[in-house]
Amino acid sequence: MASDKTWEEEENNVKGVEYAQKLAEAEHGLQGDFAGVTRNLTLIVAISWSLFQLSVASWLIVDTVFIRAAHLAFAIFLIYTNIPTFKFTHNWRPDLRFFLAMHRVTILDYILAVLAVFAAVYIILDYEGIAMRIGNPTTRDIIFGAMLVILLLEATRRVIGPALPVIAMLFMAYSFCSQMSFMPDVLLQKAVSLNRFVGQITMDTEGIYGIPLDVSATIVFLFVLFGTMLEKAGAGQFFIRVALCLLGSFKGGPAKAAILGSGLTGMVSGSSIANVVTTGTFTIPLMKKVGYPPTKAAAIEVAASTDGQIAPPIMGAAAFIIAEYVSVPYIEVVKAAAIPAFASYAALLWISHVEACKLGLQGIPRRELPPFVATLLSGLHYLLPLAMLLYELIIVRHSPELAAFRAICVLAVIMLVQHPIRAWRTGQALRPAFMLGVREIVRGLADGARNMAGVAMATAAAGIIVGVVAMGLGGLITEVIAVLAGDSIFLLLAITALASLLIGMGLPTTATYIVMASLTAPAIVAVASLQEFFVPIMAAHLFCFYFGILADDTPPVGLAAYAAAAIAEGPPIPTGIQAFMYDIRTAILPFMFIFNTELILHEINSWPQGLLIFAMACLGNFAFASATQGWFIARNKAWEVPLLLAVTFILMQPMNVLPALGNIAAQLVGLFSDAPVAYHWAAPFHPYWFYLLGLALLVGLWLLQKPRKAQDEASVGTRQVTINPLAGEGRP
Structure with missing residues (x-):
């Protein structure tokens, strides 16, 4: 009977891990089972995309608009050829299965993929002509522009759900109907013509091909690729083992190890759900076995993984967009985020200790843990790419894309030689070990591109919203928000925080930040100035960034909580509530650095002062x-x-x-x-x-x-x- 129960528990755990992995794929990349032509085509296109991005970062000199358009074309093609129009079960209305492509990709999706690619690269194919007729698009321009908007929103719906496309369509509808009589007086403004809309949104750098997509194409892709390849190389498990050796013997040690390991992994993954799946499959069962209830074990992992996006040096995709919006070097964003991020992780370690005290838990006996020195030496080579990345970013101050490219090169060499060296030490054949390294590199290149599909769609679709705001809505929204807040900075911050949490339930972190920063960051600075109170623009953007991240574990939708609960075999809603209670210590930090800018090291250049x-x-x-x-x-x-x-x-x-x-x-x-x-x-x-x-x-x-x-x-x-x-x- 005991063995049957154990077998049943293991089977449930495997199902939970599989479910969590599907949620992780749904956040950033492609879902579905790949086979036959689709599998081979996906592999070729994904690897080609990665090689193109690596080339742009190193030797290939291409106009920035061409890079953005090609980036979008690769992503949109992968989505249409891998994600069906609808995802219903096989037995739902079999008479309509062929037409609706409910459970598989059909020829219709391939046709849409080709049309979407042509619409995305149309700006490349007729670049000189479009440049000559700015503000006066032809009928062909309008057709391709409208096709790009429609197919982009549909691709976004497929990969990250309907929330962002719906919001974008509401902004588009407002831009055309803002002069209608049924609009409230406070929202009345001159309506946008079709020519202006198409020209600015699809054929200029203030819409789809704007800053968000540019950052995704030039910087974010390389960092996502770096994180994916680092995980393929085995660094994720190495971080967890090192953390366990360091902290496992303390009271509640497995939870502390989970926090440290998830923090180290999250710094390079930039995704809370992927972080939960990567580290949680090991740490959550370990926490349960030392006595943490499933809900609290999962919640600790969620809180640790969520904060990985605010931890330097990588901080997820949105951090690079902050640097572009604020017009500062990326290292300045890292500097501003350092104290809040590390203080948040330190407090989470304290919370895990408090929970261990409340539950009466002890640590793992030191004799049961692997030796720290041997464990560290076994994976010391994984620190070389990170060291290269930090050296490039901090010491020589190279651009983020060049830093990521050189770190990837170091990582690729390590992936290529680590298995042959191990085989040589144990007397095994070298050729199979070498080929294993080659396969890992190839899979890393393919998976890195697949993981970028959702990010690319989020940034491109959010560019539509940014473009509409730039048409004149931005100043109007600032005035409306100021009126709603009653010129109170406290009320404005509360509205921004609540709106970020609500919008973030349906949008990825990057899209949430772009939308909220476009609408509220200028308002925060403006309202504060009315009260003779100075708020740096960096603080306003980080405020939006933090609450967009916290939406990942906000019930009832937080996907990170669902993923962790599946692994822990616990209820998702209580897990999300518990994780949010842990993350309250992170939620107060944005309010604190708004009113004390020293917390983001604004105009602080002294190490002793910063450490204090x-x-x-x-x-x-x-x-x-x-x-x-x-x-x-x-x-x-x-x-x-x-x-x-x-x-x-x-x-x-x-x-x-x-x-x-x-x-x-x-x-x-x-x-x-x-x-x-x-x-x-x-x-x-x-x-x-x-x-x-x-x-x-x-x-x-x-x-x-x-x-x-x-x-x-x-x-x-x-x-x-x-x-x-x-x-x-x-x-x-």
Whole structure:
């Protein structure tokens, strides 16, 4: 009976992993079973796409518009030839199966693919003619432009769902109907003509071929390819094993290892769902075996994987678009994101420790863990491509695309030689080992291109929205948002955060960021300036970026939570809720760096000062996490929670402590007097002295809870697991 149960559990786990992998494919790439002509054609086109992008980054000099058009053509062809029009079951209306292509790609999809490619490269085929008649398109231009918009939106629907195409169509409809009598007065403006729409959206660099698609074609592709090839080489499992060796013996060690491993993997994958599937298949069962409930094990993995997109140096596709929109080198985006990202991960490690204390869990005995030095040496070569990437980005300050290209070259050499070296050491044949490396490189090139299909569609379709906004809607939206927010920066930030979470439920992170940044980032800066409050444009864009990422685990739609729950064999909605509760410590960071720009190192160029800000941000985030989780070093009492929140505010907003106290005093005086009272306190000393106050409060809370620590831990009991982490077997 026991063996049958074990077999059934293993079968369910395999099904959960397969389901999670399908969700990961649905986020960025292509779904479906490839066979025959489709499989071979997909392989050839995908490899050709990767080689084209590598050539553009190294030796091939091509006009930037040509690169964008070719990038879009490759992506749209792969989508139409691999994803059917509808995805129904085989037995649904068999009489209509042929016409609707419900479960397989048909000749109709191939025809659409060819038409879509011609529409995408039309700007290349008649580039000189289009340039000569800007603003006055011919009938042929309008036909190809309309065809591109329609086929692009349909391809986007196939690969990432209907949300983004619907939003784009609403913006398009508004651009044509903005002068109609039924429109509200606040939204009235001159309608756009068909000629102007087609010219700007499909034949200019302010629409489909705009900045988002340019970044996707020149930078994002190479980083996605780098992450895919790094995973094919085996780096993902290496990161997890190293993390387990370092942290596995601590209290709740497998969870801490999952966080560190997912962070390392997420820095190069740039996808929360792919990160869950890559690392979660190993870490989630391990966390369950040491005592974490399935919901919490999955939620920890979701929170760790989601934050991978905000962790430098890669940070996902949207970070590169931020650099283009803000017009700064990418290294400046990395600098701005560093403290919030690492403080968020540090707080998640603290949360995993708190959960281990609340559950009475211990770590894996050190004797059960593999030796750290041997494990590190076994995969030390995987760090060489990352070192090359960081050297190119930080030391010599080369462009991101050149840095990624050189890192890929180093990685390809490693993939080519690692198996022959292992075979030589063990006395095995060298030729099969060499061919294995070649196959891994080929699969990496193909899978990297397939993983880019969704990103390319998201950026191209979002370009339609950006183009409509650029036609005059942008300034109008800024005014409307300012009116809705009542000139209150707090209300505006709350509206932006909520809208990002809602839109992000149906859009990929990149598309969510593009839409929200186009609509609200200028408004945040403008409304703040009206209140004589300075918000750097970088902070406004990072604010939109963070909440677009958090939508990945926001119930009821967060796909990362569904993927993790499938692996953990737990319920997806409670997993999403639990993951969101863990991610609240990330959600406060955008609000904090809006009001304290030192957290994004704005005009901070001193290493000691930066490290001090980082340390205080970590401690402040620890205090907030303890307040929301109900446990510091012991179970919180009700009156301790406000003190923890006060510590959070003091350590993250030291320059706003006196103004806040002044406002509180003014409110108190106002209770006893009708005369208006305004306090404008000027600090007689540097605001950093308030760090001492925050630290004193934190130490005081620690001393207060210390006598209760043993009693609270005894009340939950302890559990230690003897486990072989590499074999995946354990016993309590």
